[in-house]
Amino acid sequence: MSSLRNLLHARWMSSFVFLVLLFLITGLADPNFLTYTNVVNCFNTATMYTLLAIGIAFVIMTGEIDVSIGATLGITAAMTGLIAQQGGSIGRMLVVCVAVGAAVGLVNGVGVAFFGVPSLIFTLGTNGVIRGFIYIVTDGRTVENFGGDIAVYGNKVLFAEITLYYAIAVVLVAVAHIVLTRTKKGKYFIAVGDNLDGANLVGISVLRVKLLAYVLCGIFAGIAGYVFASKYRQVMTVAGNGYEMTAIAACVLGGVSLSGGLGNMVGAAIGAVIMSSISRLLVFIGLPSDFNNTITGVMLIIIVVVDALTQRRSIEMTRRKRLLSRTAGTAAEGGKR
Amino acid sequence: MSQPIDAGARLSVRSITKAFGSNVVLKGIDMDVQPGSVVALIGGNGAGKSTLVKIIMGIYTADSGEIYMEGKPCRLGKPAASLAAGIYLVPQEPMLFPNMTVEQNILMGIDENPISLRRRLNDLLGHLGWKLDLTRKAATLSIAEQQLVELLRGLMRDARLLILDEPTSSLTFNEVDSLFKIVRDLRAKGIGIIYITHRLTEVFDIADEVLIMRDGVITLSGPVKQFTREMLVAGLLPPDAQLRSAKAASHPVDYANTEPVLVVDKLTGYGFKDVSFKVYPGEILGLAGVVGAGRTELISTIFGRDKVLGGKVYLDGKDVTGHKTSQILREGINFVPEDRHYHGLFKIRSISSNTTSALLGTTEIGSVNMNRRKQNAIAQKYVDDFRTKIVSLEDLIGSLSGGNQQKVVIARALSTKPKVVILDEPTRGIDAAARSDVYRIIEQLKNAGVAVLMVSSDMEEVVELADRAITVYQGRINAEFLHEEITQDALTAASFGIVPGKGARQ
Numbered sequence: 001m002s003s004l005r006n007l008l009h010a011r012w013m014s015s016f017v018f019l020v021l022l023f024l025i026t027g028l029a030d031p032n033f034l035t036y037t038n039v040v041n042c043f044n045t046a047t048m049y050t051l052l053a054i055g056i057a058f059v060i061m062t063g064e065i066d067v068s069i070g071a072t073l074g075i076t077a078a079m080t081g082l083i084a085q086q087g088g089s090i091g092r093m094l095v096v097c098v099a100v101g102a103a104v105g106l107v108n109g110v111g112v113a114f115f116g117v118p119s120l121i122f123t124l125g126t127n128g129v130i131r132g133f134i135y136i137v138t139d140g141r142t143v144e145n146f147g148g149d150i151a152v153y154g155n156k157v158l159f160a161e162i163t164l165y166y167a168i169a170v171v172l173v174a175v176a177h178i179v180l181t182r183t184k185k186g187k188y189f190i191a192v193g194d195n196l197d198g199a200n201l202v203g204i205s206v207l208r209v210k211l212l213a214y215v216l217c218g219i220f221a222g223i224a225g226y227v228f229a230s231k232y233r234q235v236m237t238v239a240g241n242g243y244e245m246t247a248i249a250a251c252v253l254g255g256v257s258l259s260g261g262l263g264n265m266v267g268a269a270i271g272a273v274i275m276s277s278i279s280r281l282l283v284f285i286g287l288p289s290d291f292n293n294t295i296t297g298v299m300l301i302i303i304v305v306v307d308a309l310t311q312r313r314s315i316e317m318t319r320r321k322r323l324l325s326r327t328a329g330t331a332a333e334g335g336k337r
Numbered sequence: 338m339s340q341p342i343d344a345g346a347r348l349s350v351r352s353i354t355k356a357f358g359s360n361v362v363l364k365g366i367d368m369d370v371q372p373g374s375v376v377a378l379i380g381g382n383g384a385g386k387s388t389l390v391k392i393i394m395g396i397y398t399a400d401s402g403e404i405y406m407e408g409k410p411c412r413l414g415k416p417a418a419s420l421a422a423g424i425y426l427v428p429q430e431p432m433l434f435p436n437m438t439v440e441q442n443i444l445m446g447i448d449e450n451p452i453s454l455r456r457r458l459n460d461l462l463g464h465l466g467w468k469l470d471l472t473r474k475a476a477t478l479s480i481a482e483q484q485l486v487e488l489l490r491g492l493m494r495d496a497r498l499l500i501l502d503e504p505t506s507s508l509t510f511n512e513v514d515s516l517f518k519i520v521r522d523l524r525a526k527g528i529g530i531i532y533i534t535h536r537l538t539e540v541f542d543i544a545d546e547v548l549i550m551r552d553g554v555i556t557l558s559g560p561v562k563q564f565t566r567e568m569l570v571a572g573l574l575p576p577d578a579q580l581r582s583a584k585a586a587s588h589p590v591d592y593a594n595t596e597p598v599l600v601v602d603k604l605t606g607y608g609f610k611d612v613s614f615k616v617y618p619g620e621i622l623g624l625a626g627v628v629g630a631g632r633t634e635l636i637s638t639i640f641g642r643d644k645v646l647g648g649k650v651y652l653d654g655k656d657v658t659g660h661k662t663s664q665i666l667r668e669g670i671n672f673v674p675e676d677r678h679y680h681g682l683f684k685i686r687s688i689s690s691n692t693t694s695a696l697l698g699t700t701e702i703g704s705v706n707m708n709r710r711k712q713n714a715i716a717q718k719y720v721d722d723f724r725t726k727i728v729s730l731e732d733l734i735g736s737l738s739g740g741n742q743q744k745v746v747i748a749r750a751l752s753t754k755p756k757v758v759i760l761d762e763p764t765r766g767i768d769a770a771a772r773s774d775v776y777r778i779i780e781q782l783k784n785a786g787v788a789v790l791m792v793s794s795d796m797e798e799v800v801e802l803a804d805r806a807i808t809v810y811q812g813r814i815n816a817e818f819l820h821e822e823i824t825q826d827a828l829t830a831a832s833f834g835i836v837p838g839k840g841a842r843q
Binding site for chain 1: 394396415416417420421426428430432433434435436437441445446448451476479480490605607608609610631634811812813
């Protein structure tokens with residue numbers, strides 16, 4: 001009973017309801033949207049956003065941000081393509097993607113957690129640096145014409161039209177979710193975002209937690225880069241541009257608070273599906289897909305503003321309650337002099 | 338110099354020093370806490386109490402000195418090390434994770450198997466006989482409940498030394514009673530407790546030993562039984578305090594034949610209740626009290642920055658209750674904030690722009706096209722009047738010393754020609770030379786017929802300047818002193834909640 005109530009009150013539940021409503025309303029406009037194939041494709045195309053979203057969710061959970069994940073995806077996708085052109089194995093590609101992603105995350109983590117540079121500024125910097133590296137690695141040319149195993153797996157369907165990559169992404173979501181909510185160290189991410197000084201006071205190493213969050217974020221972006229190369233088999237120098245915004249929006253839509261300490265991985269994954277569905281459903285509603293960015297931008301702003309206002313209100317309420325209780329006891333004590 | 342280490346003591350602190358920049362906060366602190374005893378740590382604002390307990394908790398690192406836990410030397414320096422040594426600090430404002438449940442809050446950061454941990458928590462709760470819903474979100478707890486959670490956190494870590502930093506400052510009377518029961522209970526279990534407070538009555542209610550700090554040194558310590566309240570108040574005062582008395586008023590105010598300019602009548606807001614006082618033109622009213630007594634909340638509410646819950650504020654007989662800050666400014670009240678850097682200055686603008694920035698809403702310095710000459714003329718006048726040390730009016734204000742910055746902020750407040758000026762801690766962080774300049778400026782204001790409301794926790798300052806003084810204690814005005822009655826001990830005693838029979842008016 002109580003677990004059912006918990007489920008209904010979970011923060012990601014409202015995102016899930018939103019997703020269902022989105023599908024139903026589009027279905028009213030055009031029943032063709034609600035075919036099995038189309039709905040499953042909304043999920044399948046969310047693979048990369050899902051990976052990026054759960055990675056960055058670790059960082060957002062600690063109260064920071066990372067806008068370099070689009071570039072990290074770009075460079076790891078390009079390197080995957082280059083390895084494929086030389087006939088390298090998938091194992092080698094994955095090792096390179098994870099290593100590059102982890103290295104970028106480490107740099108971001110050191111800059112933000114150790115040197116204390118504001119995270120938006122620092123990761124904007126690394127974003128530029130990585131974008132530059134992509135040109136160096138690829139000589140400024142699109143990486144294409146590669147085949148082998150990676151092309152075979154790109155759109156491989158596992159069962160019931162669900163792709164292999166999306167299935168793996170779902171497994172990773174489940175693992176990340178369990179790590180975050182069930183393990184002791186996982187809860188540290190939430191604790192740091194919820195109350196930084198409080199976390200420090202109970203002996204949590206804030207530095208280490210933030211560093212780890214950035215490394216995990218980089219690794220997920222690296223894996224997303226591999227998926228990009230495998231799916232499209234063509235990596236332009238601008239690959240992944242703007243994906244960081246989509247991933248951040250996915251997290252926020254999924255109930256992960258930008259001020260940290262709130263939200264979970266299931267929500268972020270649902271948010272990713274919402275983001276990938278919007279461009280698809282615009283076509284069914286009859287709007288040009290040019291509206292895509294505008295609509296997601298407006299949604300993002302509305303949610304962030306509402307989130308910030310409720311937070312500010314609750315802080316103000318607790319402050320006032322505390323001040324009121326200060327004067328409440330004086331009358332009683334005044335008589336005791 | 339320092340005493341030998343008592344191996345039986347829970348905690349021994351020896352010759353701790355700490356400086357922030359050139360400001361020496363702790364000058365060799367020795368302290369012992371025995372098992373099963375409560376040591377009350379009292380002292381005025383800036384005495385160094387918080388710095389000391391933060392060093393013990395590992396939030397700050399001491400510059401020199403040693404800390405021993407149960408006779409063994411400890412190397413602290415981060416909270417994790419202090420926690421491992423069996424020390425737990427319950428901060429003044431509980432530091433919970435608002436979005437987590439009570440249980441998650443208590444168990445966060447403890448490295449142990451979750452099943453045995455939960456069993457231990459239930460055992461502990463049963464043992465203490467406390468009722469607490471472990472599944473509630475921390476954000477929904479009252480302050481008293483949050484403190485229970487903080488205490489449980491410490492006990493779950495087998496803390497043998499608890500530090501309570503002003504635990505009663507946000508509690509109601511009944512809650513204080515039950516907290517005291519808990520503290521006595523913990524003391525009976527052999528836990529050593531450091532109890533920081535601003536209320537002298539509590540020292541006699543709960544403590545076994547008392548320790549008074551002033552300016553980074555311990556001025557008085559020993560078993561509570563040996564002391565009276567008067568002795569504690571004496572320990573809080575500087576050694577030469579008794580010798581100082583208010584100098585003759587330069588321009589005594591004729592209260593009988595003067596109409597007050599600012600009248601505050603039974604004002605209630607967040608953090609203060611039923612506050613009434615009057616300020617007359619040409620007088621300096623000192624508003625004294627310890628941090629957290631409600632002074633800051635009171636004046637920011639009068640200045641229109643928070644909601645009025647009841648009562649009235651009159652300016653020249655006109656009701657200005659609850660007006661917005663911009664309106665209040667126009668009506669003639671100006672405010673020099675406590676924190677210059679945060680509220681007072683536009684740091685990367687020039688001295689001249691800063692002085693005239695309060696006039697931007699008027700047409701005095703031009704509306705669209707700023708009249709640089711007029712700006713400079715106004716700024717120059719105040720620089721001359723206040724003897725502000727500058728090279729050029731175009732220099733950035735950030736290049737000035739603290740005292741000179743403060744002069745510019747006061748000048749700005751005066752440029753609007755206010756009837757009432759509220760000064761919040763006017764000389765905090767200012768060196769002695771500039772301080773006397775600021776005092777002279779405040780005297781000038783008074784002589785010019787401005788009503789000055791001066792908020793200060795520096796009692797010496799109030800004695801030096803004020804024509805009349807009131808003290809705030811727990812959100813209420815508990816005493817009023819006329820000019821000849823203002824002494825440091827009377828003010829200090831009243832700020833700590835002790836009002837002598839005589840001298841209290843109203």
